[in-house]
Amino acid sequence: MNTSIWHRDNAEAVVAEARNLLNRQLPQASRRKFLARGLTLGGLGLLAGCSIEDNATAQAALTRISQFNDRVQGWLFDSSRLAPTYPESMITRPFPFNAFYDESKVPEVDEARFLLEVTGLVADKHRWTLHELRALPQYTQVTRHICVEGWSAIGKWGGPRFGDFLRAVGADLGARYVGFQCADDYYTSIDMATALHPQTLLALDWDGQPLPPKYGFPMKLRMPTKLGYKNPKHIKAIFVSNTFNRGYWEDQGYNWFGGS
Amino acid sequence: MQPLWLRITHWLNALAVLIMVMSGWRIYNASPIFDFAFPDNITLGGWLGGALQWHFAGMWLFALNGFAYLLLNLITGRFGQRMFPVSARGIVRDAWLALTARLSHADMSHYNQVQRAAYLFAVVDLILLVLSGLVIWKSVQFPLLRELLGGYDMARRIHFYCMTAIVCFVAVHLLMVVLVPRSLLVMLLGRSTLRSVNKESTS
Numbered sequence: 001m002n003t004s005i006w007h008r009d010n011a012e013a014v015v016a017e018a019r020n021l022l023n024r025q026l027p028q029a030s031r032r033k034f035l036a037r038g039l040t041l042g043g044l045g046l047l048a049g050c051s052i053e054d055n056a057t058a059q060a061a062l063t064r065i066s067q068f069n070d071r072v073q074g075w076l077f078d079s080s081r082l083a084p085t086y087p088e089s090m091i092t093r094p095f096p097f098n099a100f101y102d103e104s105k106v107p108e109v110d111e112a113r114f115l116l117e118v119t120g121l122v123a124d125k126h127r128w129t130l131h132e133l134r135a136l137p138q139y140t141q142v143t144r145h146i147c148v149e150g151w152s153a154i155g156k157w158g159g160p161r162f163g164d165f166l167r168a169v170g171a172d173l174g175a176r177y178v179g180f181q182c183a184d185d186y187y188t189s190i191d192m193a194t195a196l197h198p199q200t201l202l203a204l205d206w207d208g209q210p211l212p213p214k215y216g217f218p219m220k221l222r223m224p225t226k227l228g229y230k231n232p233k234h235i236k237a238i239f240v241s242n243t244f245n246r247g248y249w250e251d252q253g254y255n256w257f258g259g260s
Numbered sequence: 261m262q263p264l265w266l267r268i269t270h271w272l273n274a275l276a277v278l279i280m281v282m283s284g285w286r287i288y289n290a291s292p293i294f295d296f297a298f299p300d301n302i303t304l305g306g307w308l309g310g311a312l313q314w315h316f317a318g319m320w321l322f323a324l325n326g327f328a329y330l331l332l333n334l335i336t337g338r339f340g341q342r343m344f345p346v347s348a349r350g351i352v353r354d355a356w357l358a359l360t361a362r363l364s365h366a367d368m369s370h371y372n373q374v375q376r377a378a379y380l381f382a383v384v385d386l387i388l389l390v391l392s393g394l395v396i397w398k399s400v401q402f403p404l405l406r407e408l409l410g411g412y413d414m415a416r417r418i419h420f421y422c423m424t425a426i427v428c429f430v431a432v433h434l435l436m437v438v439l440v441p442r443s444l445l446v447m448l449l450g451r452s453t454l455r456s457v458n459k460e461s462t463s
Contacts, residue, residue: 062313069316076401083400144412146399149290149308152412225400253309255316260400 066255073257079193083224083260086142091207092153097214098228099184100248106213107183107234114218120179120239123170130204130218136160136168139201140208143224145231146260148249157222158205163196171240179245180221183234188247190223190230191257199224202235230258261369262450266338269329270447276325277386277426279304279318284423286311293420316397323390330383346376365440368452378429385425392419 097103115127140158147153166173173196179189194200203222204211211217216233223231229249239245250256262270286303305311333339350373357363363372371379395406395415409415437444442452 062310062317065317065320066313073398076398078401081400081403084403084406144399146412147291148312150287150293150396150416151291249309253307253313255312260398 063253066253069255070257073255073259074191074193077191077193077225077259079197083143083199086144086154088142088156090154091142091156095155095206095215096151096153098147099233100186101184103214105184108213109183109218109234109236111218114236116219116235117181117237118169118239119237120241121172121175122166122240124168133160133165133202133204133219136164138204140205141199141201141224143199143222145224145228147228148254148258156207157201157203157220158208159201159203159219159222161198162200162202162221163198165202166195166240175240176242177240177245179239179241180232180235181237181239182232183236186232186234186248187245188230188232188250189245189256190221190226194223194225194259197223197225225260227258227260229254261446261452263336263338264450265332266329267447267450269325269332272321272325273329273386276318276322277430279314280322280389281423281427283311283314283318287315288420293416319393322386326386326390342371343376343380346373346380351377365442368442368446378432382426382429385422385429389419389422389426392416392422 099106111130114130116129116133117127118125137160138158139161140156142154142156144152144154166178171178173192175192177189178192178195179187181187201222203216203220204218206212206215211220216235219235220233221231221235229247246256247254250258282302282304285298286300286305287308289297289300289303290308303311305314354363354373358372358374391405392409392415394402395409395412396419399406399412399415406412406415409418445454446452
């Protein structure tokens with residue numbers, strides 16, 4: 001088994017972890033400030049009683065409940081239930097750009113030299129060109145993208161079904177997770193049930209055109225059954241595994257399952 | 261006058277509503293529907309991710325406690341005895357008596373018509389908050405509920421309006437407690453006096 005990807009992933013995971021620890025300092029500092037101010041409010045006296053100020057205890061409990069909610073969502077998820085689709089006239093124009101960085105920092109991926117890496121529990125680990133991906137049966141759907149912030153926008157994505165791709169590479173469909181590494185250093189992972197959902201597309205097109213850089217060129221995993229941050233853009237490596245891999249936002253506290 | 265189970269579910273609900281409303285305000289601030297945001301220092305969670313964790317933890321307390329409240333009300337028949345009958349005519353009459361300071365609060369185990377209407381309103385509003393919340397949380401997994409509430413975006417608005425309604429209810433509720441302080445004793449101790457009447461009569 002080719003293990004190089006795992007070594008590299010480990011290194012990246014360590015860097016990501018360090019970055020997140022640094023990032024967390026800010027919200028925690030503001031949280032403490034909030035608590036100091038909040039304790040003057042009568043209502044919060046109730047919460048202070050169970051030492052909400054003891055951030056570690058409260059945070060550990062909230063994290064455990066969030067993990068419990070992952071399991072509840074896995075149980076609620078119905079593979080045959082489809083997200084609503086919309087007429088093209090309802091597409092949101094312009095479709096909002098959204099990332100953890102500014103639009104000027106969108107990564108540029110060289111189409112001619114691009115190769116998609118596929119590793120982990122798969123039979124065929126050859127690297128895929130965009131041309132090969134376009135040779136798979138293509139599907140188009142107009143669905144609602146729901147952001148964790150609450151707003152939503154309707155868009156039109158096209159590409160092969162992710163389930164077809166996983167079958168094409170001989171992935172172990174009984175594996176628990178599929179992880180993604182992206183050209184913008186984003187990373188996330190999803191459950192196999194959602195990966196195999198008929199509406200989960202390895203989107204190569206947006207609105208009938210090849211995916212523009214700001215929407216995730218060369219490809220975006222489009223899942224109308226999950227919130228926006230679970231839909232990675234600029235995917236460069238996919239790995240199938242039974243080891244739990246988290247994600248960029250998930251490491252900072254967003255719910256891992258992120259289902260809709 | 262208020263059984264123990266009712267007092268427990270009441271105060272757990274108060275805590276749950278506090279958590280849900282304060283964390284909900286922070287979530288709202290991430291993408292406001294209207295042209296205003298809530299001051300961050302009266303919200304819970306510190307940032308969107310933290311607020312979501314509070315909201316989706318608080319929902320279990322809120323939903324399970326609410327379910328226990330409804331179930332116990334049905335089993336004991338308390339709902340039928342306390343909340344009904346209620347009529348528009350009765351509400352207007354009691355509201356007028358209250359405004360002219362002639363409404364009797366002598367019997368704390370009896371809800372007047374305005375109380376009945378207000379508490380029933382709170383129960384229906386909280387149920388609607390759960391249903392609209394389910395559509396926002398899992399709009400794909402609850403298609404029937406989503407369509408009944410007019411879609412994802414409409415569910416967000418309903419969730420907001422119901423939140424506003426329960427905050428207004430709480431404000432009036434607290435004002436009434438200030439005006440009739442004995443009602444707080446009933447909800448804390450189950451009776452309207454500090455001294456235990458039963459023990460004294462037997463000694």
